[in-house]
Amino acid sequence: MSVLKIKDVSKIFPNGNVRAVDSFSLEVADGELVCLLGPSGSGKSTLLRMVGGFERPTSGEMTIDGEDITHVPPEKRPTGMVFQSHALWTHMNVFKNLAFGLKLRKVAPDEIKRRVEAVLDLVGLAGYGTRHVAQLSGGQQQRVALARSLVLEPKILLLDEPFASLDQHLRERLREEVRDIQQRLKITTLFVTHGQDEALSMADRIVVMRDGKTEQIDRPDVVYREPQTPFVAGFIGTMNLIEGNVANGIFSKAGYSTPLPVSDGPAILAVRPEALDLAVASEGSQGKVHRVTDYGTHGLVDLELNDATRVKAMVSHPDLFRAGQGVTLAPRAIAAYRDGVVIHRA
Amino acid sequence: MTSVTIRRPTDWTGIIFAVVLTLVIVLPLVVVGTWAFTNVWRFPALIPQEFGLRFWNQTLARADVWSSITMSLTLATTVTFLSALVCLPAAYAFARLDFPGRNILFFSFLAGHAFPKFGLLVAIAGIFLQLNLIGTFWGVVLIQLVGTLLFMIWIPVAAFQSVDRRMEEAARDVGASPMRVFWSITLPQAGPTIAAAILLSFVGTFYETEGAWLIGAPQVRTLPVLMISFINNQPVIQYGAVLSVLLWVPSFIALLFARRVVNSGSFARGFGG
Amino acid sequence: MTAIDAGQPVLAAPERRRPIGLLLVAVPVLLVIWLIIWPIISAVIQTVWVKTPEGGNSFSVETYRFFFSDGYSLSNLSITLWTTGVCAILLLVVCLPIALYLRFSDSKVAAYVQGLAIFPMFVPSIILSFAFIRVLGPNGTVDLVFNAVGLPKIRSPYLTPWGPVIGLVWDNIPLTVLILLSGLGNVSNQAIEAARDVGAGKLALLWHIILPRISNSVLVAISFAVLGIFSAFTLPYVLGPAAPEMMGPFMQRTFRELFEPQTAITQAVITFGFCIVFGLFYVRSVARNQAP
Numbered sequence: 001m002s003v004l005k006i007k008d009v010s011k012i013f014p015n016g017n018v019r020a021v022d023s024f025s026l027e028v029a030d031g032e033l034v035c036l037l038g039p040s041g042s043g044k045s046t047l048l049r050m051v052g053g054f055e056r057p058t059s060g061e062m063t064i065d066g067e068d069i070t071h072v073p074p075e076k077r078p079t080g081m082v083f084q085s086h087a088l089w090t091h092m093n094v095f096k097n098l099a100f101g102l103k104l105r106k107v108a109p110d111e112i113k114r115r116v117e118a119v120l121d122l123v124g125l126a127g128y129g130t131r132h133v134a135q136l137s138g139g140q141q142q143r144v145a146l147a148r149s150l151v152l153e154p155k156i157l158l159l160d161e162p163f164a165s166l167d168q169h170l171r172e173r174l175r176e177e178v179r180d181i182q183q184r185l186k187i188t189t190l191f192v193t194h195g196q197d198e199a200l201s202m203a204d205r206i207v208v209m210r211d212g213k214t215e216q217i218d219r220p221d222v223v224y225r226e227p228q229t230p231f232v233a234g235f236i237g238t239m240n241l242i243e244g245n246v247a248n249g250i251f252s253k254a255g256y257s258t259p260l261p262v263s264d265g266p267a268i269l270a271v272r273p274e275a276l277d278l279a280v281a282s283e284g285s286q287g288k289v290h291r292v293t294d295y296g297t298h299g300l301v302d303l304e305l306n307d308a309t310r311v312k313a314m315v316s317h318p319d320l321f322r323a324g325q326g327v328t329l330a331p332r333a334i335a336a337y338r339d340g341v342v343i344h345r346a
Numbered sequence: 347m348t349s350v351t352i353r354r355p356t357d358w359t360g361i362i363f364a365v366v367l368t369l370v371i372v373l374p375l376v377v378v379g380t381w382a383f384t385n386v387w388r389f390p391a392l393i394p395q396e397f398g399l400r401f402w403n404q405t406l407a408r409a410d411v412w413s414s415i416t417m418s419l420t421l422a423t424t425v426t427f428l429s430a431l432v433c434l435p436a437a438y439a440f441a442r443l444d445f446p447g448r449n450i451l452f453f454s455f456l457a458g459h460a461f462p463k464f465g466l467l468v469a470i471a472g473i474f475l476q477l478n479l480i481g482t483f484w485g486v487v488l489i490q491l492v493g494t495l496l497f498m499i500w501i502p503v504a505a506f507q508s509v510d511r512r513m514e515e516a517a518r519d520v521g522a523s524p525m526r527v528f529w530s531i532t533l534p535q536a537g538p539t540i541a542a543a544i545l546l547s548f549v550g551t552f553y554e555t556e557g558a559w560l561i562g563a564p565q566v567r568t569l570p571v572l573m574i575s576f577i578n579n580q581p582v583i584q585y586g587a588v589l590s591v592l593l594w595v596p597s598f599i600a601l602l603f604a605r606r607v608v609n610s611g612s613f614a615r616g617f618g619g
Numbered sequence: 620m621t622a623i624d625a626g627q628p629v630l631a632a633p634e635r636r637r638p639i640g641l642l643l644v645a646v647p648v649l650l651v652i653w654l655i656i657w658p659i660i661s662a663v664i665q666t667v668w669v670k671t672p673e674g675g676n677s678f679s680v681e682t683y684r685f686f687f688s689d690g691y692s693l694s695n696l697s698i699t700l701w702t703t704g705v706c707a708i709l710l711l712v713v714c715l716p717i718a719l720y721l722r723f724s725d726s727k728v729a730a731y732v733q734g735l736a737i738f739p740m741f742v743p744s745i746i747l748s749f750a751f752i753r754v755l756g757p758n759g760t761v762d763l764v765f766n767a768v769g770l771p772k773i774r775s776p777y778l779t780p781w782g783p784v785i786g787l788v789w790d791n792i793p794l795t796v797l798i799l800l801s802g803l804g805n806v807s808n809q810a811i812e813a814a815r816d817v818g819a820g821k822l823a824l825l826w827h828i829i830l831p832r833i834s835n836s837v838l839v840a841i842s843f844a845v846l847g848i849f850s851a852f853t854l855p856y857v858l859g860p861a862a863p864e865m866m867g868p869f870m871q872r873t874f875r876e877l878f879e880p881q882t883a884i885t886q887a888v889i890t891f892g893f894c895i896v897f898g899l900f901y902v903r904s905v906a907r908n909q910a911p
Contacts, residue, residue, distance in 0.1 A: 052515075053518070053519075073518070074515070074518040074521070075518045076519045076521075077519075080519060081515070081516065083512045084512075085510065085512055087512035087515065088513075088518070089513055090513075091535060091536075091537075100517070100522070100530070101521050104526070105521060145516075149519070215447075262347060338527070353845055354814075357729075359720055359727040359730055360720065360724055360726055360731075363716075363717060364728050366729050367717075367732060368735065372735070372738075372849075373754070373760075373788070374750035374751065374753070374760075375746075375750055377753050377754050377760050378800035379745065389758045389762075390758075391763070391764055392673060403818065431864045432650070435643040436647045436648075439640045439643035439644050440644065443640035444640065445644075446641070447638030447641075448640070453902075454651050454652075455647070455904050456905060457649060457655045458903070459901065460895075460901065460902045461898055462847075462849045462850030462866075462890045462891065464848070464851065464852045464870060464889035464890075465870065465887035465894075466655065468662075468870045468871075468884060468887040469658040469659055470654055470658045471874060471883075472661065472665065472883075472884045473657070473658050474661060475880055480725070481659070489654070490652065492650060492651070492654045492655060494648050495650060495651060498797075515843065541733075553744075555744065555745055555852070556852045556853060556867075557745075557852045559798045559853075559871070561869055561876075570743065571744045573746075573749070574857060575750055576858070577748060586749050590746045593743065593745070593746060594746055599740045600741060
């Protein structure tokens with residue numbers, strides 16, 4: 001039903017010439033959940049706030065279902081925002097928090113009651129209407145905040161790191177609930193987070209942002225398996241990024257070398273720890289075991305190349321390795337980057 | 347010192363402080379209270395010879411007492427109302443808007459506190475003399491209004507600033523106009539602290555003695571001003587005592603409501619602590 | 620942001636808000652300028668730029684020369700300085716132990732002591748004056764008690780220089796305690812425990828750890844008290860001797876009873892001069908704590 005289009009949007013804050021968001025474009029399809037993922041300062045929250053109407057873009061335009069909303073104030077936009085700190089109105093009870101927006105829209109009282117109760121039911125808080133906000137737990141407060149946005153049936157739902165203030169366990173549960181609700185209502189959603197787990201588990205597509213620009217837009221599994229830039233490679237999951245040189249189809253770095261069919265020059269070799277096999281070697285070792293950590297289900301070996309470059313490898317039998325041993329490295333899947341773009345994948 | 351002993355030793359220091367402070371701070375007020383309900387108390391009896399309400403009737407029958415009660419209430423209400431009218435919008439502006447000279451204007455309200463108060467009052471009285479405001483109601487209103495400015499701006503500024511911006515944005519998000527956000531979200535959130543500021547300003551004005559005495563007396567006679575003349579010229583002790591008890595009522599109400607504000611650290615910091 | 624903004628250049632946003640902000644703060648700011656800043660400037664100008672007999676104006680320090688050569692004015696000034704000094708010392712002697720006790724005690728008694736220490740804030744000074752006379756005045760409660768146990772009457776401080784001293788100290792206890800207590804809040808428990816760990820006794824702790832950290836608060840408390848006491852009016856007027864009198868009652872009498880506003884304003888400017896250091900220090904400290 002609702003499509004959000006963001007076209008060439010930039011934001012420059014008056015103090016300082018930094019482009020918080022730099023010529024950003026994105027199209028969110030109807031019913032899709034798109035995650036904006038990036039480190040703090042990458043401009044993801046600013047972008048979300050521009051969609052909500054709380055910041056005005058310096059240039060560019062945004063439309064919802066073809067209608068230009070670039071200069072529409074937040075109270076007139078068909079968007080609903082859930083804030084990180086939930087921002088519930090502490091002087092109202094749960095019911096009044098949800099009813100406020102409906103009252104502003106002059107909805108009849110019995111209709112208000114019906115819709116509020118339906119949404120409270122949806123977020124699993126049926127019967128909580130008369131509770132005071134302060135009496136609720138952190139997770140319940142965040143659910144009320146979600147309900148407050150949903151009750152107005154917004155065309156676009158905006159979530160600004162909604163689980164950041166919750167503990168790990170609760171975060172995982174709410175993540176699933178929100179995803180369920182979103183899919184049930186088929187509501188177009190833009191979600192900001194700096195947690196890759198959240199993005200990978202919830203999103204239809206992930207936008208990885210850095211310095212106000214897009215690094216990659218793809219499905220979660222593609223972003224994980226085929227990062228387009230070394231930044232994405234380093235940001236999503238754990239990735240060994242080894243900076244070295246290629247000569248005659250051989251990548252080498254401090255005594256370690258492996259075939260890499262690209263032209264000569266500097267390159268960054270990217271290998272996931274789980275795609276790196278190790279073998280104990282008494283002679284011709286390429287690296288030395290620094291530390292072995294046993295996680296029960298698997299083990300993690302920290303090793304050092306000859307020039308002290310750190311590399312991690314995931315192993316199924318950590319007891320085979322001990323600190324100080326020489327090892328050889330055999331990557332099963334690699335990618336190579338040069339000048340910030342991928343040049344080889346195998 | 348907070349020591350880690352399991353059995354807490356008797357807090358002798360505290361008990362000594364408590365006893366001495368009770369004697370020095372509570373006892374004098376108890377004596378005044380006793381005088382107010384005393385019909386006869388002649389030297390050297392430790393306890394009054396006769397308790398009673400005779401002097402309440404006599405005090406409350408005096409025209410000057412009633413006129414000064416009315417005067418004090420009118421003055422305090424007028425000043426508090428005017429102060430709220432001009433200060434609260436200003437406080438909101440300082441808390442939420444950006445304009446040139448914001449900081450220097452914000453601190454300009456401290457100017458009155460950089461000088462000894464009565465000296466400043468005399469300087470102001472010099473100006474009022476040329477404007478024929480000496481001995482007038484509005485002269486006293488003005489001088490007391492100036493006295494409330496600092497608190498009526500600084501406390502509400504802190505109150506407005508402590509309202510979460512996201513709360514206001516959430517209200518915009520569900521469709522409230524900026525004015526509606528102010529009425530439905532910002533004001534109720536900042537309300538209790540602002541109410542405390544208004545209460546403090548009312549009570550402060552009600553007891554303001556020096557400006558009223560210098561600018562207003564004898565034409566504008568407030569309760570504290572009347573009290574001074576009772577102390578100086580009135581041989582019947584009970585009049586003053588009854589008036590003291592009457593006079594203390596607003597303070598008592600303030601005590602009940604403002605304790606939280608006064609005990610909070612931000613209040614003391616407001617005085618530079 | 621309202622609908623009207625739509626289409627206007629975005630960077631102009633702060634500029635457009637400016638007039639509204641200034642407009643909202645205009646009335647109180649103008650009041651401050653008219654009723655605080657202007658009177659002070661005017662007072663200084665008025666007292667040094669006086670009318671000459673020929674009808675013109677000229678620079679003259681005659682009013683100040685008179686004040687500083689007049690024996691009565693000088694004795695009033697010296698009683699004011701004496702009262703202020705004695706009060707400041709007494710306040711520290713009384714309030715520092717209370718504040719220290721409150722900071723480091725968590726017993727139930729402490730809450731009661733704190734309540735009592737703050738209580739005078741809710742007693743208007745005029746009621747205090749009346750209570751003072753009833754307790755320490757002639758045939759007051761103290762006399763009654765002394766008489767009952769067979770002791771002679773006290774020499775009442777009422778209408779002596781000690782009258783205002785006692786009243787002013789009583790009146791200033793709450794804010795002094797609050798300011799000191801707020802300063803003591805900056806002394807962390809760890810700092811104290813670390814010092815005790817290396818063997819500091821209670822006195823060493825007070826002298827080397829606590830006092831250096833709260834020195835600013837002590838100065839603020841003293842400044843605040845000095846500003847309030849130097850030109851105090853009600854308590855000295857009601858409780859003090861008729862002559863010499865403190866600057867507050869002196870200025871009031873000069874202004875309203877002798878009707879010499881020029882002389883009264885000169886006296887006011889002189890009180891400004893004596894307090895300027897404390898005033899500036901106080902304002903600076905408050906401003907540092909209160910950046911908006």
